[in-house]
Amino acid sequence: MKFYFKLAASNLKADRRLFVPFVTTTSFLMAVNLIMLNAYASSDVLFKKLGAAAGKSLFMFGTDVIVIISVILAIYANNFLRKQRIRQLGLYNIIGFGKGELGKMMAVEKLLLLLTTLLFGGILGTVLSRISYLALAKMLKVDHNLDFGLSQQAFSIAGIITIGLFVVLLLVDELWLIRKRPIEIVRAQRAGEREPKTKWVTLIVSLIALIAGYYIAVTTTNPLQAMSMFFVAVILVICGTYGLFTAGSVFVLKWLRNRKNYYYKPKHFINVANLLYRMQQNGAGLASIAILVTMTLITLASTATLFFGINEVVNTNTPVDLSYVLKANDTTAPGKVARMASANHVIIKSQHTFVGPSSTMALLDGNRLESQANVNGPFSMGNARSVQLMTIESYNRFTGHHARVKSGEVLIYTSKNFPSKTIRIGQKTYRIRKRAGSFPNAQATFIPNLFIAFPEEKQMIDAMQHLRNARYQNASDAQADITTSQDVMLQGSHANQLKLYEAVVKSRIAESASVQSKAVNYDETMSIMGSFLFLGIIFGVTFILATLLILYYKQLSEGYADARRYTILQRVGLSLREVRATINSQLLMLFYLPLLVAGIHVGFALPFIQRIMILFGLPNWQFFLTVSLITLGIFAIIYVLMYKLTGNVYYRIVSRRQATSRS
Numbered sequence: 001m002k003f004y005f006k007l008a009a010s011n012l013k014a015d016r017r018l019f020v021p022f023v024t025t026t027s028f029l030m031a032v033n034l035i036m037l038n039a040y041a042s043s044d045v046l047f048k049k050l051g052a053a054a055g056k057s058l059f060m061f062g063t064d065v066i067v068i069i070s071v072i073l074a075i076y077a078n079n080f081l082r083k084q085r086i087r088q089l090g091l092y093n094i095i096g097f098g099k100g101e102l103g104k105m106m107a108v109e110k111l112l113l114l115l116t117t118l119l120f121g122g123i124l125g126t127v128l129s130r131i132s133y134l135a136l137a138k139m140l141k142v143d144h145n146l147d148f149g150l151s152q153q154a155f156s157i158a159g160i161i162t163i164g165l166f167v168v169l170l171l172v173d174e175l176w177l178i179r180k181r182p183i184e185i186v187r188a189q190r191a192g193e194r195e196p197k198t199k200w201v202t203l204i205v206s207l208i209a210l211i212a213g214y215y216i217a218v219t220t221t222n223p224l225q226a227m228s229m230f231f232v233a234v235i236l237v238i239c240g241t242y243g244l245f246t247a248g249s250v251f252v253l254k255w256l257r258n259r260k261n262y263y264y265k266p267k268h269f270i271n272v273a274n275l276l277y278r279m280q281q282n283g284a285g286l287a288s289i290a291i292l293v294t295m296t297l298i299t300l301a302s303t304a305t306l307f308f309g310i311n312e313v314v315n316t317n318t319p320v321d322l323s324y325v326l327k328a329n330d331t332t333a334p335g336k337v338a339r340m341a342s343a344n345h346v347i348i349k350s351q352h353t354f355v356g357p358s359s360t361m362a363l364l365d366g367n368r369l370e371s372q373a374n375v376n377g378p379f380s381m382g383n384a385r386s387v388q389l390m391t392i393e394s395y396n397r398f399t400g401h402h403a404r405v406k407s408g409e410v411l412i413y414t415s416k417n418f419p420s421k422t423i424r425i426g427q428k429t430y431r432i433r434k435r436a437g438s439f440p441n442a443q444a445t446f447i448p449n450l451f452i453a454f455p456e457e458k459q460m461i462d463a464m465q466h467l468r469n470a471r472y473q474n475a476s477d478a479q480a481d482i483t484t485s486q487d488v489m490l491q492g493s494h495a496n497q498l499k500l501y502e503a504v505v506k507s508r509i510a511e512s513a514s515v516q517s518k519a520v521n522y523d524e525t526m527s528i529m530g531s532f533l534f535l536g537i538i539f540g541v542t543f544i545l546a547t548l549l550i551l552y553y554k555q556l557s558e559g560y561a562d563a564r565r566y567t568i569l570q571r572v573g574l575s576l577r578e579v580r581a582t583i584n585s586q587l588l589m590l591f592y593l594p595l596l597v598a599g600i601h602v603g604f605a606l607p608f609i610q611r612i613m614i615l616f617g618l619p620n621w622q623f624f625l626t627v628s629l630i631t632l633g634i635f636a637i638i639y640v641l642m643y644k645l646t647g648n649v650y651y652r653i654v655s656r657r658q659a660t661s662r663s
Helices: 002-014 016-041 043-047 052-084 086-094 099-140 152-179 182-190 200-219 223-258 266-308 310-317 333-343 392-399 457-467 475-480 494-507 518-571 576-615 621-662
Strands: 322-326 347-357 360-365 368-371 384-391 409-414 422-425 428-435 449-454 482-491
Touching: 002 016, 002 099, 016 043, 016 052, 016 099, 016 152, 016 518, 052 086, 052 152, 052 518, 086 099, 099 152, 099 518, 200 223, 200 576, 223 266, 223 576, 266 310, 266 518, 266 576, 266 621, 310 518, 322 494, 333 347, 333 482, 333 494, 347 384, 347 392, 347 457, 368 457, 384 392, 384 457, 392 449, 422 457, 449 457, 494 518, 518 621, 576 621
Parallel strands: 368 422, 384 449, 409 428
Antiparallel strands: 322 482, 347 482, 360 368, 360 384, 409 449, 422 428
16 A cells, blocks of 8 residues: 555656646635535624524525535546546556556545645635634624634534545546546547537527526516526526537537638638537536626625615615504503603604504405405416505504595505506495505515505405405404504614614513514624625635636646647648637637626526515615626626636647647
8 A cells, every 4th residue: 555655646746737726626615615614603603693593594505505516616627637647547557557556546646635635725714714704794793703713513524525525536536447448548539539410409409498598587577486487597598508508519610611711711720620629528618617607797796786785675674763563552652662762862753653454465456456365276476466454544644644535435555557546345346536656664575565545444344354355253353453553763873773672672562573673674684685795705706716627627628639739730831820829719719708608698687686686675776787787897807817817828738839849
């Protein structure tokens, strides 16, 4: 076994240009896993009581996603590493190494790489965990915890995940050795590549999948349906993208080859011919880059929008500073709230009292308002309404107006156009005498509001029975569903409004579950949105790493494959200047094609994502579009830098081979 350790160490040292990027990748993957695990372990400190359950769930979800991404990237990096070493493994096979000896050597190499990864990944993860905690604590406005990033449990789990990754890679290598012999693959490589055939079935199915994904994104207008159909559209677009890059690219390149005026030019001739014979391999890599870029842009844009739109989310979901439902027959409650506000240094600017039943969900079909229980078949969310019933007296008291309606008439307010002059509830049809232009403190949700004021309480109770599908035996049963609530606007510091909220809850003048505070909602929303942004940044950085990894390995492998081709072209008369122009043209085409496709994907996805944003309380599509464009601009700069970095790798390999051939 000592022999294998010496041989493995010698291989790692000799081929460090291949092993260093691999260790860098695995170390970073361990660091990202450690960040997520440390965040999960410290969620109680980060969130305290507000949003702790949601924060833990988000970090657990993030941990699962990062583990899946780690497995995919580790296998990708390992496959590239093995492919570049085929010639070396073939030589070992020639001098007498059988599959058993090769397997032992590769296993020892994996062990040494694992130990290196655990060391550097642990150090990097600890540093990044601390930095990420400081950033997250700043976003969530909590005190710093000096122990964050040093969780023994997080280290143990991250180590187990990393060891599991290397076990998977070792199994992949062993299966590869069982199925193939390195010397056979070396011979196959020397035989050259065949021209790929146009896969018409794959091309047609891919086009159908892509169009179907785009169609779902464009035609799904209801936010709830958008949420449920999102992953369906994503799967369709991913399948369509991979199919088009593999089968569609071959079709396009053959079409370009048949265009004589375009094809028979040195730059175009070399690029088209070169890409055509290697597009099946290139296609999968380019599709992966396009998907990763799309995921990066959507993830960063959506999470940044949620975080920077916190105030709008809070104002949408909590239109008043403090609201509560009073317990029955408590006439002293307003005075008690005023005294509690004064004791906590908060000023009450306004106070509105509303008497009526709680809002209920109903279906508006034309001018007919029906209970969900009375609807046959699936309930259509497109016609759903959040209905608030009241008497005209309650309406006037709450709004300060002096509206009047006669028997058989109603006053309505709706946040969505309702052209009918009458409204039917059960067996009764009411004439709409007046339409209110606004309603104080109405909550703006994706389900339109419909407020109806009746002339008498009896008519309101009749409507309650129909819409709630309830049967009241007497007046007291109906009165039990009618409550008195108060909406209060405050002036005071955030901390003092939190104290007032706690005082109202402790006083028990209202139902505890009914007490709503904008200050409390802000803190809870900040916890959730801060977690979303944290996950978005971690996912975004991981996706960018994956993109850079694929680009780097792609340029490395193609550089070694193309170096010999360009040397031959120079020998038959192609100048060095023409070679450089051809290389640059090919790199630009291969590099910016995924960015172009990703831009198209994002263009179709943005309206789809914006409808989902409405569920979080962000109906402002201009704000989402602005953040998305800023994100796209920043990522474009990063992408160009990645092009410069990976393109230089390709140039150095090709130039070194050309210089060697000339000497």
